[in-house]
Amino acid sequence: MKEILTMKKIVKKFGTGHTEVTALKGIDFTVKEGEFVSIIGPSGSGKSTFLTISGGLQTPTSGEIQINGQTFSTLPEKQRADLRFKEIGFILQSSNLIPFLKVHEQFELVDRVSKKKEAENRIDQLLQSLDIKQLKDQYPSDLSGGERQRVAIARALYNNPSLILADEPTASLDTEHAYEVVKLLVKEAHDKQKATVMVTHDARMIKWSDRVYRMSDGYLIEETLNGQ
């Protein structure tokens, strides 16, 4: 199987001198196509730092990142932005929807930027599978936090990126919808050969994972799954 995300010896430091914090302490990590990997760990352990660095939203202090075999840091900014847009679907802790666009327009914007149109029914299918089809004509401010989160998830999956990075995608959802969201992400990974990394603090959400890692004070340690 093809490696979609490869991280080598990733270190991330914030601040200098006596305020210096080392959030990531030399991380090696790989996700292949079709894999769903979960990262758990306490608040402040470095999970979001890890995820944003893996998708190129922040740069590491040292170490190397490859997306689909391309070394991220050596690409010029324009190509880096293109790669990020085409290959990576981000689901961040805040839902990052565009406030003045209706739900269906959030997806049409993706079409416009990518200069290709997804199948007509793709939006409807995604919204349906996340139980938010009736919200198509609403603005983000008219939605609940959980509904906004689900729209953001649909938008991240919409243009079929090869890598999906999800930071606490179920944080604002009730248990039933949280399970549905994780199952949808797992299904997308397995059926469409996507590489998916999900950060969560909710241990109930990791049971469908192919691998689970624990982030602990800047180190990433693989967990042994029950029954394996």
Ligand SMILES: Nc1ncnc2c1ncn2[C@@H]1O[C@H](COP(=O)(O)OP(=O)(O)OP(=O)(O)O)[C@@H](O)[C@H]1O
């Ligand atoms: N921009 C920044 N400047 C300085 N320190 C930072 C910055 N971003 C994160 N940190 C520090 O790095 C460490 C890891 O933070 P991070 O946000 O990755 O944790 P987390 O595991 O995602 O926590 P949570 O579960 O609360 O979201 C923390 O000590 C945090 O204070």
Ligand SMILES: [Mg+2]
């Ligand atoms: Mg976080």
